[in-house]
Amino acid sequence: MAEPAQNRDPETGTGANRPMLTFNGVSRRFGDLPALEDINLTIDRGNFVALVGPSGCGKTTLLNLAAGLAQPDTGTVHYDGTPLLKPNTSAGYLTQDDALLPWRDVLTNVALPLEIKGIDKATRFARAREIIRKVGLASFERHRPSELSGGMRKRVSLARTLIYKPETLLLDEPFGALDAQTRVLMQKQLLDLCREFKLTVLLVTHDIGEAIALSNRIVLLSARPGRITEVLDVPHSPDHDIFRRGQGNERLYSHIWEHLVTQATDTGSI
Amino acid sequence: MSRSGSERVTRLQVLVTQAAIVAALISGWELAPNSMLEELLWSRPSAIFAQTYLWLADGTLIRHAYATLLTVASGMLIGGLIGIAVGLHAGASRTVARLIIGPIEALFALPKITLVPLFILWMGIGAFQHIVFTALVVFFFFFFAMYNGVRGVPAALNDTLTLAGASTAQRIVILYLPASFGWIVIATRLAMPYAFVAAVSTEVIASTSGLGHLVKGSAAVMNSAGMFSAMLALLCVSLTASVIANLAAAKSRWTL
Numbered sequence: 048m049a050e051p052a053q054n055r056d057p058e059t060g061t062g063a064n065r066p067m068l069t070f071n072g073v074s075r076r077f078g079d080l081p082a083l084e085d086i087n088l089t090i091d092r093g094n095f096v097a098l099v100g101p102s103g104c105g106k107t108t109l110l111n112l113a114a115g116l117a118q119p120d121t122g123t124v125h126y127d128g129t130p131l132l133k134p135n136t137s138a139g140y141l142t143q144d145d146a147l148l149p150w151r152d153v154l155t156n157v158a159l160p161l162e163i164k165g166i167d168k169a170t171r172f173a174r175a176r177e178i179i180r181k182v183g184l185a186s187f188e189r190h191r192p193s194e195l196s197g198g199m200r201k202r203v204s205l206a207r208t209l210i211y212k213p214e215t216l217l218l219d220e221p222f223g224a225l226d227a228q229t230r231v232l233m234q235k236q237l238l239d240l241c242r243e244f245k246l247t248v249l250l251v252t253h254d255i256g257e258a259i260a261l262s263n264r265i266v267l268l269s270a271r272p273g274r275i276t277e278v279l280d281v282p283h284s285p286d287h288d289i290f291r292r293g294q295g296n297e298r299l300y301s302h303i304w305e306h307l308v309t310q311a312t313d314t315g316s317i
Numbered sequence: 318m319s320r321s322g323s324e325r326v327t328r329l330q331v332l333v334t335q336a337a338i339v340a341a342l343i344s345g346w347e348l349a350p351n352s353m354l355e356e357l358l359w360s361r362p363s364a365i366f367a368q369t370y371l372w373l374a375d376g377t378l379i380r381h382a383y384a385t386l387l388t389v390a391s392g393m394l395i396g397g398l399i400g401i402a403v404g405l406h407a408g409a410s411r412t413v414a415r416l417i418i419g420p421i422e423a424l425f426a427l428p429k430i431t432l433v434p435l436f437i438l439w440m441g442i443g444a445f446q447h448i449v450f451t452a453l454v455v456f457f458f459f460f461f462a463m464y465n466g467v468r469g470v471p472a473a474l475n476d477t478l479t480l481a482g483a484s485t486a487q488r489i490v491i492l493y494l495p496a497s498f499g500w501i502v503i504a505t506r507l508a509m510p511y512a513f514v515a516a517v518s519t520e521v522i523a524s525t526s527g528l529g530h531l532v533k534g535s536a537a538v539m540n541s542a543g544m545f546s547a548m549l550a551l552l553c554v555s556l557t558a559s560v561i562a563n564l565a566a567a568k569s570r571w572t573l
Binding site for chain 1 (some may be wrong): 407471473474476477479480481482483486491492495498
């Protein structure tokens with residue numbers, strides 16, 4: 048069962064059809080408090096999946112499981128066909144906080160994962176400069192996080208996450224704290240980078256518009272304990288325009304909104 | 318009248334006033350009749366000056382000041398390094414913290430001076446005993462600073478390093494030490510005067526050298542000028558050390 052990740056799917060020879068991330072009957076509790084219950088979810092290679100659910104339904108816990116930072120109480124999590132028992136170093140994790148080292152500048156923050164891998168200074172700084180340019184921060188290499196705006200800090204985190212070329216991105220409400228305009232620009236940039244690097248993405252968000260604009264599948268979670276209540280496909284053309292977000296998907300939007308309102312009122316959150 | 322108008326005092330005026338007060342106190346001390354300030358107990362500034370000059374000339378003050386400084390510096394270094402190492406472990410591991418926090422809190426609450434007689438039994442009255450005692454006193458400052466520094470590291474930063482595959486050594490160098498740097502600087506600054514208190518206390522209790530020894534030795538032979546002279550030297554030395562520590566603290570800018 049525990050075949051090496053490099054093995055390719057014997058039927059296609061490409062591995063393209065093998066799921067990237069699989070949750071089988073996963074439950075997780077914190078003390079007496081159940082956070083997740085019987086999660087069964089498969090995320091295919093190259094897909095962009097959004098997790099939407101009311102506050103405290105265990106979305107972040109699900110991401111921590113996918114990152115291998117936590118283990119399920121029951122059930123299993125597989126990454127690229129292999130059971131995930133330790134931190135998942137093939138996945139890039141972008142948390143709600145920027146998680147940048149405040150005493151380091153942009154360049155050394157972005158180069159951090161390569162520094163940990165023991166790659167020499169010249170190589171890692173060259174790679175960092177390249178990716179910093181990609182996220183549009185070329186002239187800010189020597190700035191510290193405290194000298195940057197929220198959107199810029201987020202882009203530094205994104206650059207640091209992308210520098211070790213992860214196959215998968217785990218995003219925990221990455222743009223929640225940004226203003227509306229910056230958020231859309233960041234989403235556009237994220238989508239472009241995902242296409243360029245052919246990334247598989249699992250995005251946790253509160254923002255229905257964001258979920259519809261970015262993902263091709265939306266997973267709805269119930270209030271605590273989190274259970275999957277519905278999986279929705281988002282129909283849009285492959286080169287859809289993020290600035291026309293949600294257009295043509297109004298019914299999907301109101302369907303998800305109804306779900307959130309129902310879940311919130313059922314648990315007395317409203 | 319506005320506050321700024323009523324309190325416009327130049328730096329020079331402050332200095333002149335302070336100098337005048339000191340001068341008045343010293344001349345009063347010098348000129349007071351023996352019936353007011355008995356010379357045997359209080360000495361006189363002129364006698365203290367003469368004693369200081371004599372001790373400076375024959376190297377007595379330098380020798381004892383050097384002994385005290387050596388005790389303080391070694392104690393700070395040893396106590397600081399052990400405190401940082403233990404605090405690092407306790408901060409990084411919940412299990413280690415649960416094991417040692419109780420005993421350390423208990424030892425911290427104990428008035429350490431009561432240990433000096435025991436230390437004398439174990440280690441005698443030489444420099445080694447003074448250093449061990451000073452190290453013990455300053456240990457707590459560095460331990461709690463490092464412990465809190467490491468525990469205050471946001472979980473997101475720790476997770477980032479975990480996912481990048483960082484080893485324990487890398488985590489310490491890249492994350493824990495820089496994150497605690499500000500705490501360590503503050504600990505150094507706070508521990509410095511206590512290191513002097515510890516060193517001089519052990520010297521006063523029992524010793525063969527050090528400024529505390531000089532104070533006690535002078536008191537034993539009713540040499541009050543010698544006591545004041547040794548105290549003056551101690552003041553100069555500890556003030557200089559504290560000023561240096563404060564300057565270092567002001568220069569530091571790493572805080573999380």
